[in-house]
Structure formats: structure tokens, C-alpha cells
Amino acid sequence: MDKKIQPDEKLAKILELEMLSVNEIIRERMASENAPRIPEVTSHLIGAGGKRLRPILTLAAARLFDYSGDKHLKLAATVEFIHTATLLHDDVVDESSKRRGRPTANLLWDNKSSVLVGDYLFSRSFQLMVEVGSLTILDILASASATIAEGEVLQLTVSKNIKTDETTYLKVIRGKTAALFSAATQVGGKVAGAGEDACKALYEYGDALGIAFQIIDDLLDVEGSLQKTGKNSGDDFRERKVTMPFIKAIKKSNKSELEFWKRTIEKGDQNEDDWDKALLLMQKHDAISFTRKEAEIWVNRAKLALRALPKSEVTILLSDLADYVLTRSK
């Protein structure tokens, strides 16, 4: 599995020239004459070997409709800026100590820089999308931004709450992850002149892909080891975030097990071996395989949405990409 070229890498290869231009725009717009700290903070993140998945989605969607202009390049840079800004603000928020296996910006610099440089990237992304000059596209990105922010705030209000249900969890991840995926695909189609139905299909693909992606991300936090994911396994447990594997396990827990979740998640009273206990409970209640099944449902929805789009090499790779989400280990 590891030696095969993954579908996101294949897409990146097909879109290589365009991605070079996108990277150039990112470098150019990240710079600030007045505040040299900005590229210092962002190049750390942007140079950290991210997969550039969101800009690739924008470029791929535009390619599906044989777009020959250059506005999609700015839009691809826009979504990467929004993504990076979100990461910076997440790092403040989560008090997380690792991101992609490296120390987070807020440990290398401080919370102040993370908040303000994030704001800078948001405003730069805003300038870029205004330059594209389409009110419809601005509307899509403005709504996505609001959904992202709502999802992040909702996540705050439900964390430490073992009554969190799957509907609420879905709202959170649709906001914090899927909204940018679906905006990325939609604006790529829109700028290329795709019709209503195609844009709706692009939205649905991005939405379902993003949801599957985040479910698997949350699953990896439960399953993963530090080497594999660059993320501390059990972070969500320690931060008392009730993700899908927890919801599945809590739903089937008996009275004494519920006391365990109350103590560790709600009260935050955690002992050294509690994470192992939590894992055992998840295994006992099949939480991990049930979570994986949910991710599979969303992957199938993503693939179904692709049927309404033009058939091409890119469509096949987008379909493979959806499958790949289920197998990724980082």
C-alpha cells in the first residue's frame, strides 16, 4: 500500500504546473513588507509538507470543465490560506503540542502570533477572492467561512459533554472540515462555468469527502501511534473532545462505564491508565468498526455525487481519492 502512488499524488502530478503557480501566489501574498514575522510563522506551516489537498480540489474541479483561464489559481491559493489560518487558530484553541509531527506555531512563537497571523491570512485570502471578481464565488466562500466558524464554536460548546450525539458531531465536522472541502470544489467548478447541477454535485462530493476525512482523522487519533500519524494518539481523549468513536462507545456503555466517561471526559479527572481503559471500552462496544462504517457511507456518497460530473481521468482520481481517505494512515 505504502509504495503505491496515492490518488492525491496522482492529481498533484496532473495539476503540477498549476500547483507551481498556486505555490508562487501563496509565497507572494504571504509576504508582508511591514511585518516580516508573518512569512516566518506561515512558511513554517506552509512548508511543513502539507498535502495541499484543498487547492488540488479546486484545480481538479476547474479542470473537469476544461477551464483555460487563471482565476482558479487565486481561488486555490485562497482556500489554502483559509485552511492555514484555521490551523493557526486551532493551535491556539486546542493547546495542542503537535501538528504534522512538528511543534505548533504557538509553541515556537506564541498565541499572539498565531491569532494575528491567522487573521492576516484570512484577510489575504479575502483580497485574493475579491480580485477574482465574482459575487457568486464570494458568496460561496463567505458562507463557507461562517459555517467553519460556527462549527469551531459548536465544538467548544459540546466538548466535555458525553451527551453529544451524532447529529451534533456531524454539524461540528461539517463546519470545521467539510465546509472548506465543499467550497473548494464548488468554486473550482463555478469559475470554470459549470452549471447549477454540476456545482451542486461538486458541493456534495466535497461535503461528503470532508466528512469522511474528518471521521477518519478522529478515528486515527484513537487508533494511531505517534510514528504513523505525527499526532499523539489519545489527544482527543486528553482534550476531552467527544468524537465519533467516543459517541459510539458511550451510547452502548452500561452504568459503571458511563461513570468512567463522566469522570474522565466531563470532570477531566484522568489517571495515567485511563486512556487504555477508554480504548478497551471502545473495542468492547465495536466503536472503532462502527465509526469506520460511517466513514464508508460518506465515501460512497462522495463517489455517487461524481456521477453527475463529466467523466474523465480527473473524475476517476477524485473517486479513488474518496476511497483512499479510508486507508490513509496520516
Added chain:
Amino acid sequence: MDKKIQPDEKLAKILELEMLSVNEIIRERMASENAPRIPEVTSHLIGAGGKRLRPILTLAAARLFDYSGDKHLKLAATVEFIHTATLLHDDVVDESSKRRGRPTANLLWDNKSSVLVGDYLFSRSFQLMVEVGSLTILDILASASATIAEGEVLQLTVSKNIKTDETTYLKVIRGKTAALFSAATQVGGKVAGAGEDACKALYEYGDALGIAFQIIDDLLDVEGSLQKTGKNSGDDFRERKVTMPFIKAIKKSNKSELEFWKRTIEKGDQNEDDWDKALLLMQKHDAISFTRKEAEIWVNRAKLALRALPKSEVTILLSDLADYVLTRSK
């Protein structure tokens, strides 16, 4: 002085009906079905008796050109949302304990809520301005956002640095304060169909007013007492922010005085009576009166810019407002 009705209050009176609509838009758009914490956090700030100076500027500028539509109402709400978002992010950043004499949002809730609810307000403001449907106006607000963020980041990089000069200080306050004032006035004119020259004059008025406003704000932090300003006097000293009164004093300091500034501002090694010593040094070097003179220069520039605008009751009040900035105590 205190019993007179101030020019900002007179403007608010003239624009009362419109301000009611703006408040209604703010209430409406602040709400989030998915995340009830949002209005909790923001109503605290938005209900804290702020003067709504920025939306008043937008409405006043539109009134100058006899605007009869309703798009200026959304733009006024937009600038208030941006302002509130900035305050929320500032509260995280500054570790300040007071804002308008009340505990800041990040003490009542936490840094997480401040960052994310700020992001939510930014995205709501973005939606509002997209609804107005003018790319020129979006361009003005996008540039202002970038300037604000750059100013805030620049402020980080120069704080704790006694070599900060007036040019750098000006860039900081033009970003963190004046950029939103000048965007507020400009978009009010633009939406009302004002021509190039008038929009330039509105920019210059807002820019100069904002700069004067911030210089006085920084002066009040040095001069003020807790009762008068709702702000702890000496906050900037304790947070080691080199504002204009400090720059003026440091410039004239002798060798041993420079050692004092190095110890207290650069190294952050501050004793209980150091703030009194700092005040004495500022008095010795006339830093306070020199700073006030700089503010007067900007007030005059603001009033000069008004000459290019239609003469009316509103223009006179905008001129009075500039004068009033110099006398305000909160």
C-alpha cells in the same frame, strides 16, 4: 465639558433611525442557531455601551451624499462586526484584564471562545458585505482587513523594543485603528455614489481621525486613572508596548535613563514604583505635551480633508468630532 452633548452623540441623534436598523441587523446576524454561545459572548461586548463610532461614520458619510437606499446599513453593521472581532482577538493577545471597565471576554469565557467567536464575526461581516454586491466596496474592506492584520502583527514585533520609532508607530496605529475608520467613511461615500475625489477625502478624514484617536488613546493610558477611562493607567508600560509618549521620552533620555527603559521595557524587569518613575521621565522630557501636539496635527488634517466634501450639518459635526477626540477622557 461633561454636560455638553458631544459631537458623536449629536451624530448618533441625527442618524438615530438608521442606527436602530443597524442594531437590528447586528442582533439578527450575531445569532447562530448552531452555536448559542456566540451571542452570549458578543452581546457582552456589543452591549457594553460602545459608542458605535465606526458605524456612525459610515452612516454619516452616506448621509453627506443624500443616500436614500439601505445598503449603508449592512455596511455599518459590517464595520462594527469587524471592530468587535478585532477587540475579541485583542483580548486574547494582550492578556488585558479590562475592556471598557468590564472584565474582558477571555476572562469571562476563555481564549478559545474569544478567537473563534471573533472568527465568526469576521465571517458574518464578510457575508454582509458580499450581500451589498459591490466589488469596489469589497476591495476597500478587504484591503482594510489586511492593513488591520498587518498593523496588529507589526505591533507584536515592535513591542518590547525601545528603538521603535515614530514611523513604525504610525504604521502600527494606522493598521490597528485608522484602517477601519477610513474604510468606514469610504464605503459610506462609495455606496452613496460619491466620486473619486470625495472618496479620497473621506479616506483621508477617516485615516487622520483614526490616527488622532489612537494617539489620544495611548496618551490616556499614560495619563488616565481607572475611574476616568475604565482602563488601568500604565497598562501599556506593564505590557511593554512602546507607544508615542514612550517614544518621545526615550528619544530624549540620557544614558542612565536609557538603562531604565531597557530594564523595564526590553527586559520586562519592573518594580512596583517603576511606573511612577516612567511617568516622571515622560514629564521631564515633555513627552505628554509633544504627543498631544502630534494628535492635534492629525486632527487638523482630518478637518482639512472635510473641505473637499459637501457642506452640511453632518460635515460640521464630523469636524467637531475631530476636535472632540482631543478632549475625550474615555
